[in-house]
Amino acid sequence: MSTIKVMKSFAQPLVDNSNANVDTIVSIKNLVKRRSAGNEVFELHVPKFSIQRGTFVAIVGESGCGKSTLLDMLGLVLKPTSANVFHFKGDAGEGLVDVMDIWRSANERELARLRREHIGYVLQTGGLLPFLTIKKNAQLVSRLKGLRHTDEKINRLAQQLGIAKKNNQYGNHDTNKQSQQDNGISIDIMEKKPAKVSGGQRQRAAILRALASQPDVIIADEPTAAVDKRRAVQIVSIFKQLALSENASVVMVTHDTELVGKTAENNSAIADVTYKFKLEYPAENVTKSICYAVGENNG
Amino acid sequence: MAKRENRQGFVVLGLALRDLWHERILSLNVILALAAIIAPLLIVLGLKEGLINHLRDNLIEDPVNREIRPQTTQDIPENWFEQVRSRDDVAFVVPGILRGASIVRAYGSDGEQSKIVDLLPSGNGDPLLVDNGTDFPAIGEVVISTPLAKGLGFCVNDTPCESALGVEIRLRVTRTSDGQPEFVEQMMQIAGVLGLRGDSLDRIYAPLQFVLDVESYKEGKSVLHRGWPGKQPQPYPSYDGVFILAEETISPIERSELTISTGFSTLKQISHAEFEADYGFSPPEDFQLLKLGVLKTAVQSGSIRQVANKLRGKRVLILPYVNPFEILLEDESRHIATGYTVSEQQAQNFGLPWVDWDGLDLNPAYQSFTKILLTRNSDPQSKISQLAAVQSLDQIVRFPIEIAGKAPGKLALVPINLAGMLRTGVDRRIEYSELGQALLLGRLGFRGYRIYAKTIDDVPAIAESLRADGFQTINKAQQIIGLQQFSAGLDRIFFLVALVGIIGGVAALVASLYAAVQRKQRDISVMRLIGLSPGEVSRFPIYQGLTTALMSTAVACGVLYAVGIVINRALADRLSGDPAVYLKPDLMLVIMLLVLTAAFCSSLFAAFKTTRIEPAEALRDE
Structure with missing residues (x-):
């Protein structure tokens, strides 16, 4: 296995993550996904893509540009048509995984294992199992991964996300750890089922579920599409904060450039790296979308 | 890895159950729908089991249902009983005698009141007695029916009648001999009182031998071992033919006359050498020698008289003979013997040797004719008087015989009278009575029987096999076959109902x-x-299918239990307390497993469907 070239430019250490190692979790070179529907051919080209540990990667684009397709491939649920390099490296000393190899051998179990152990998911409307309470949803992923004694951690994260009361029955010990931010939400929704809570709460719960399995990467697909702008900013910013404090990277797809870029409230952008798409039409009925990194962040 | 597998499996089971609970209204719907299919099946099956078991237990419990009796009186040879007894499906068989041939007068406990009662033979293990909770009668004992016990005052109010046990009962056997009434009496101990279900008539069950003794006495015979006086029927002599020694020629017409209504069927002239070979001597050469014989049935003295009549006026000697037979002596020597007797006069007249033993008297003294001439000089060590053994039907008759000397030919010789009696023993049983010091004619088989099958299911087969042998029987085969058919019919109905139910249930679950x-x-x-x-x-839909089926079965069992209580209560009187609806626990287990198997199969389609669901679908929202 060739060593993965660390792309320094994307690996800016963060202020609150100063001790994080600079290592690459996902590394992609010359990935192509071809889709055709009738006469129409759509090609997504990703010449270079990588996710560094402890970074917030934004994938921004209009609908139809292939951002969700890219996310599916990053989330290990969609097989790329081809790729020169598609490596995945989790922690726990597992070493490099050649994702293309697994796809070629159609090893569903191995893909499931990688998803279970390394990836967390936050979907547009949460993607929580409706028949489990928020708490059970969060516990489910940690149980699937085989983690033990995670209740306290889940409770702490939930408090930080503002969906569990502080010093409530979930806290076995009063740790006196204050969440950095008080979101002013004092409702405890941990014992509720997803259908019984508001959209914003559900997205916070989804973030909780994604964090609960202590993943390397969290894949988030328009996680704030269903909430208003003000709450979306709040949610994304606490999402980033918690993810980075848990040493997890975030890949978030959004069509909303403002959400991840610089805002009036935030003088620094949420995204450490932003990828965008450029559409080309090399032939009739052929759409080619090229994904590229935008180096405007963190400035 | 296996541990991880397990954990994942439990997680899926937990998810499946939580989802069922989350959608509990829908789940309840399905559970009740399935229960509505399973419950009637269980009820039908429970009814079938309960009712059939009840009817069956009833049939099994009462030995009368396993009884097979003759429809008409028939002569049944003794060895037939051995044959029946050796059948695997027969539990008990006892011979019967003519109804009324063993009627006795039984006297009550006060010695005065008495009743005329029929005696029935019984014996070791008689199900009619044993299965009705009574001992069978051993030698010197009887079992009496409840009406008789009450009628004779052996018991008054006690049921079961226990005060009669061990008490002696006096039985009087009467007969008329030469116009004069005679009787003998016998004390027997009451070994048991048969309940009303077993017999509702005045009846005494006694060991077979006692019943036969009573029958013999009533027929005028003596029963020596009981000291009952009477005649001793001796075996009549029978023969396979006669030799005719004629001084003058018997014409062909006269010859042919000899086989017309005399009982003889063959006639041939034989050579003197032939005669001599067997007997060791022969009549003088100038005598014509004819052999009159039978094909199968032996002839008796009447036939010989008729031949004598036809040859009246001629100078002939009619010499009865029997086919050579085997005789075994006490010293284990085996001899082939035939009979030979001539009077001293005849011996002189026809030039034959005279043996000094009985003539052809009708009732010679035993010692005078139980003699034998052996073909070789008797061993000087051997006793003069020995026990001889001869086959009579399926038994061996042993009787004392005196070795009287050496036979001249290659056959041992016994008096023709003895040979004739032993020849009768080929067709009828003869026995030697030590008490009477006589060969006696045995009984002519039996006139009936009581057979008990091992189980009620054996009754039809036994009855059918008896029918094939020419014995029309009275039995409960019709009821039993009816029950079997009823049961088989219910099985079929249940099968159809179950089939429809299972198809419906599987379809609903699928x-x-x-x-x-x-x-x-x-x-x-x-x-x-x-x-x-x-x-x-x-596994998600599989677990849900299994859980749903399990719950449905549980609900159905509850319904079965509730309905069972109602039905059982309603039918309690008719079924004498037996449950009408009843399922054995092991049958329940089988049903449970069947239901789970059906549920598992039903969920496979859905399970397959889940494997087609891509994780990417979750990402592509609405």
């Missing part, structure tokens, strides 16, 4: 589980997304 998977496509894809493999999520 549809419900498939629809659920369809509905939960997104949830299942989320499960796939968060790291469950296709194999793992496929």
